[in-house]
Amino acid sequence: EIVMTQSPATLSVSPGERATLSCRASQSVSSNLAWYQQKPGQAPRLLIYGASARATGIPGRFSGSGSGTEFTLTISSLQSEDFAVYYCQQYNNWPVFGQGTKLEIK
């Protein structure tokens, strides 16, 4: 089974600054990588699919990059509503999620 490892576990960033979250796969998943945002008490929300395509309605400050085993989610200028937990997920085969990165206010 592919293992997805996210780093860091917790990221403290000030509003208006840039946040960079990483996700690494234990073997290549091509570009079959999605990112989700989850707030307390809510279901996850799809942000990015195909490693870099924004889902419908997702603001342009969210961007994804990478392929193979190394992926990055960048939030260019953090808004208050962006502080949440972020998960990556590979769907190259049996879906596997990363353990999550908690983005908190610095």
Next chain:
Amino acid sequence: EVQLVESGGGLVQPGGSLRLSCSVSGFTFRSYAMHWVRQAPGKGLEYVSAISSNGGSTYYADSVRGRFTISRDNSKNTLYLQMSSLRAEDTAVYYCVRPTYGYESSGYYTYWGQGTLVTVSS
């Protein structure tokens, strides 16, 4: 508007059984594979099971294989998860999710239900 509404969660004793349902609307249910994903309290997300659009193929995580059964009724636009021999580690919020069209056992998830909590405890 796509809607996925889970029901059937609750408190059950170890070794017990429970059946979850997911009623869907807003899309052609019979055209899509459907999945279940769960999240233990304070933990991450785990793919549990999947079923093809016509119900002919099913898939299970190793952690639930032999104990859980996924099924669907396309005439009722409803997905099910029959859970038996439940363990404490099955305690989680269970989400009904729709993978993107074209995926059967895999895919990414645009649409999620609100989730239903299953608690396994004596």
